[in-house]
Amino acid sequence: MLAIIGGSGLTQLASLDLIRREVVRTPYGEPSGALTFGRLCSQPVVFLARHGYGHTIPPHRVNYQANLWALQQAQVDAIISVASVGGIRADLCPGTLIVPDQIIDYTWGRKSTFHENSDEPVVHIDFTEPYDEAIRQRILKAGLKAGETIIDGAVYAATQGPRLETAAEINRLERDGADVVGMTGMPEAALARELGIPYAAINVVANFAAGRASSASGICFDSIDAVLRDAMGRVRGVLDHICES
Structure with missing residues (x-):
């Protein structure tokens, strides 16, 4: 079963045929919300809104451990993260x-x-390639079927939030080799790796980063909302095609 974690702009899947919602308790506390089980293009899917279904949990307060543990308990075999x-x-x-x-x-x-x-042995994971390549290719192929142009490959910089970055910080991230910046990619990806669940992401560019292009003198939040409304509709189309394959 595929798990979809929705970020800003994707707090629900309109095309999901709802079967049930399940409140899950974990050893790490409560997840961001109930797990929503359903079918997407006849395929079983579980959906979780990362920031809560009312978008009330800031990035640094998300209980990533509980979220990933709950999905493992649901016996998912892959996770696709959607994040702006x-x-x-x-x-x-x-x-x-x-x-x-x-x-x-x-x-x-x-x-x-x-x-x-402290009473457990130290556990290390190989994180050379943080995203599962098979899931990445599955997303890219679904994008082709959906007629969407999807960029293959980028370096994601995970910052603390909830504030956006300064222009100087973005300059530093660029010098470090980052192509995009977000606040939720870590530790989510690492925790999925620890649990052995294949994990990949769809990133939606909501705005130019601070100090760049139309964000040169500041970021317009009104325009972000409009961009996400359109782009997340396209993401839903890609997710439909993933579940058709």
Whole structure:
């Protein structure tokens, strides 16, 4: 069963044939909300709104451990994360869809592992390639079927939030090799890897990052809302085609 984690702009799947909602308790506390089980193009899917169904949980307060543990308990065999980002690279303009292939983590203080008890052996994971390549290719092929242009590959910079970055910080991220910036990609991807669940992401560029192009002197939040309304409709179309394959 496929799991879809929805971020800003995707708090529900309109085309999901609802079967049930299930409140899950985990050893790590409560997930962001109930798991929504249903069918998308006849395929079983479970959906979780990362920020809560009322979009009330800021990025640094998301209980990533509980979210991933709850999905594991639901016996999902793959996770697709949908998240909005700021475009650092000049060609990644608002409305662009991207399947990233690398991450740089700038977050701090978040619970980033399931293995932190002092009486447990230290556990390391290989994170050379943070996204599952088979799931990445599945997304890209679905984009072709949906007639959507999706950029294959980008370096995602995960920042702490909830504030957006300064122009100087974006300059630093670019020097580090980042192409887009978001606030929720970590530790989500690492926790999925610890649990052995294949994980990949669809990033939606909501705006140019601070100091770039139309965001040179500030970011217009009204325009972000309009971009996300359009782009998330296109993402839903891609997700439909993923479930048809």
